[in-house]
Amino acid sequence: MNFRARAETIAWGAQRASAAVLGVCVLVHLATILYAVRGGLTAAEILGRTRGSAALALFYGLFVVAVSIHAPLGLRTIARETFGWRGGALDLAAAAVAVFLVWFGWRAVGGLFG
Amino acid sequence: MNRPHRNHPAWWAFAVHRLSGLALALFLPLHFWALGQAIGGEAALDGFLRWTENPLAKFAETGLVVLLAAHLAGGLRVLAIEFLPWSPRQKAAVAVSAGFALAAGLLFLFNVGVA
Amino acid sequence: MSATIEARIWRGGAAGKFETFSVPRRESQTVLDVVTFIQRKLDPTLSYRFACRVGMCGSCAMTVNGRPRWTCRTHVARLGDGPLTVEPLANLPRIKDLAVDMAPFFDKWAKAGGKFVPSAAEGADFARVEPESEARRQADAGIECIGCAVCYSACDLVSWNPDYLGPAALNRAWTLVNDVRDGGQEARLSAVAGDAGCHACHSQQSCREHCPKSLNPTASIAGLKRASLRAAWKGGA
Ligand code: HEM
Ligand code: SF4
Ligand code: SF4
Ligand code: FES
Numbered sequence: 001m002n003f004r005a006r007a008e009t010i011a012w013g014a015q016r017a018s019a020a021v022l023g024v025c026v027l028v029h030l031a032t033i034l035y036a037v038r039g040g041l042t043a044a045e046i047l048g049r050t051r052g053s054a055a056l057a058l059f060y061g062l063f064v065v066a067v068s069i070h071a072p073l074g075l076r077t078i079a080r081e082t083f084g085w086r087g088g089a090l091d092l093a094a095a096a097v098a099v100f101l102v103w104f105g106w107r108a109v110g111g112l113f114g
Numbered sequence: 115m116n117r118p119h120r121n122h123p124a125w126w127a128f129a130v131h132r133l134s135g136l137a138l139a140l141f142l143p144l145h146f147w148a149l150g151q152a153i154g155g156e157a158a159l160d161g162f163l164r165w166t167e168n169p170l171a172k173f174a175e176t177g178l179v180v181l182l183a184a185h186l187a188g189g190l191r192v193l194a195i196e197f198l199p200w201s202p203r204q205k206a207a208v209a210v211s212a213g214f215a216l217a218a219g220l221l222f223l224f225n226v227g228v229a
Numbered sequence: 230m231s232a233t234i235e236a237r238i239w240r241g242g243a244a245g246k247f248e249t250f251s252v253p254r255r256e257s258q259t260v261l262d263v264v265t266f267i268q269r270k271l272d273p274t275l276s277y278r279f280a281c282r283v284g285m286c287g288s289c290a291m292t293v294n295g296r297p298r299w300t301c302r303t304h305v306a307r308l309g310d311g312p313l314t315v316e317p318l319a320n321l322p323r324i325k326d327l328a329v330d331m332a333p334f335f336d337k338w339a340k341a342g343g344k345f346v347p348s349a350a351e352g353a354d355f356a357r358v359e360p361e362s363e364a365r366r367q368a369d370a371g372i373e374c375i376g377c378a379v380c381y382s383a384c385d386l387v388s389w390n391p392d393y394l395g396p397a398a399l400n401r402a403w404t405l406v407n408d409v410r411d412g413g414q415e416a417r418l419s420a421v422a423g424d425a426g427c428h429a430c431h432s433q434q435s436c437r438e439h440c441p442k443s444l445n446p447t448a449s450i451a452g453l454k455r456a457s458l459r460a461a462w463k464g465g466a
Contacts, residue, residue: 001419001460008423009461012454016196019189026186030218033179038225041166043159047152071139078136080424081389104146111153118295119383124434132431195432197455200448204434 011073018070025063050112057113064105072097123208130212131188134181141178176222183218187211230254234305235312236263238275242323247314260293260300260308264315264327277327284441287375290382291327292316297382299441318382334378334395341398342420345405348412356410368407371400371449373442380436380446392425396436396446399427403449406456418457427453 001009036046050056076094079085152159165171191207201207234254237247250267261279268275279289284302291300294314305313321329349356358365380396387393402421405411421427427450436446 001415001422001457005419005422005426005457006461008426008428009457012428013458013461016193019193023186023190023193026182030179030183030186034218034221034225037222041163043152043156043163046159047156067142071135071142074135075139077424077429078132081386081429084390086424101142101146104143104150107153108146108149111150119297119435119439120385120433122435122438124432124438128431128433192432195447196451200445200451 014069015073018066018073021062021066022070025059025066028059029063047112051114053113057109060109060113061106064102064109068098068101068105071101123205127188127191127208127211130184131192134185134188137181138178138185172226176219176226179222180215180219184211184215187214230306230310234263236267237312237314238264238267238327239316239323240275240326242325245323245326249312254305258305260291260298260303260305260313260315261289263305263313264291264300275327276325285375287377290318290377290379292318292382297379297439299377299379302441318378320382320384320387321378331378334381334397335376337394337398338376338401340420341394341402341426342405342413342417343398343401344413345408346411346413348410358409364407364409367452368404371404371444371446374400374444375442377441379439379441380444383435383439385433385435386429386431390425390429393429394421394426396430396440396450399430399453400444400446400449403452406453415460418453418460421453422457422461427457430454 036049072094075097076090079090079093148162151162166175188211191211194201194207232254234252236250236252238250239245240248250271252263252266252271255262261282264275264277265279268277277289277291279301280286281288282301284299287299289300290297292298292315293300293303294308294311297318300315315327317323317327317329321331321334324330374397376397378397380400381387384393384396387395399421402417405417406414411417423429430447430450432447432451434447437444437448440446
């Protein structure tokens, strides 16, 4: 396969693989939301669940990585099809969004679990 | 109005999936920012949570839960089309996805309402 | 049903306008019959294409009441009692009246590796392909395409990205990916992968909804997505 075809194919595969991971993460997340909002949300309740839980920290850390791969690639597709924007600048913009999401997401996870 | 050749369930499922994906991606930084309030300690996070108790925020939250559930179900539908043997029951898959999203939204409203 | 059909027909090329004709309603009348009646009895300057009239050649496709259809097998009675609107196919350059330039459509068949590349030397014995084998059945499912461009005209991706190869060319490539006699797979997968190829497809299935031969380009394209991912993963030139 030539380079361009291979790169696009791998990008597509990464979008779908991260989607599969997100499928599990979001199911768990939705179930947690539906359970947690009963009787109202308080910070003490949330932090009581999260603080010091390595397993949950790992789960949400992975969740952040998956969404940071999945969402920028999805936005890149929308930019191409809606505005006809293609090429290196677009790829760079998508990568920047990915880096921002990982940093901002992990920062939040750090706050909740630290 | 939409063009006639697009008026079939799989096309509408695509439209919902794209709009929900876009909305979720735009909301995500906001979500991370809100959770990041915990860095400022329990009181800061609580301050934010009190704010979300106004009806408008509840309405928006319900919308987000529906969008997330819709994007999840629609995304699994797409993965099934791409990676599993073809199923002739495409309309059923779209209906199940829509039902799942509505059920998640109703359950959220119910649980919030019980408060 | 009224005794006459009010037929709004596109006249001109990219710029043009609708012209309305009154055509007597007949039994078992097809959209192609209406267009032919206009050309024979009302206005001989009307341009359109057809050949076989029995759904085999794929030359008569037009946009009928907003949807792409093969006009020789589309019965007017099934479209209801309202006015009949006939335009050229979407997503292709308009030449004149109802005729479009099909060149971009077929050029993409070539671009997608739609040509069989023999792997056996000339004079070699016949290849044996089990009719029940998985590959043969996959090829069978897509092979009845008549090249009418109905799917191409219905596809959003084609209108969003003029380079997108389109459902018919990709469906053709998939039949060849499943041809065990073919020796050009590496180049073909390169040609069909990427953002102007199979990975751009969102499975909206407008192609499958409209294909008059009830083919399923969406499923063929899903096959190409998987086959090229496998090839990209393994690496190679
Ligand atoms: C629940 C788990 C998820 C699954 C299974 C999933 C699945 C998918 C799939 C398969 C696509 C490709 C659609 C296509 O090409 O037609 C997609 C697109 C997209 N997703 Fe997700 N997704 C999930 C979660 C998310 C989340 C949490 C976000 C945002 C934060 C998101 C944002 C997007 C965006 C922006 C697109 C592009 C939309 C498009 O191309 O039409 N997804 N998703
Ligand atoms: S399923 Fe793919 S090829 Fe078919 S109309 Fe939709 S985008 Fe085009
Ligand atoms: S796949 Fe169907 S709609 Fe498309 S060109 Fe072939 S016969 Fe026509
Ligand atoms: S005229 Fe040949 S398919 Fe309609």
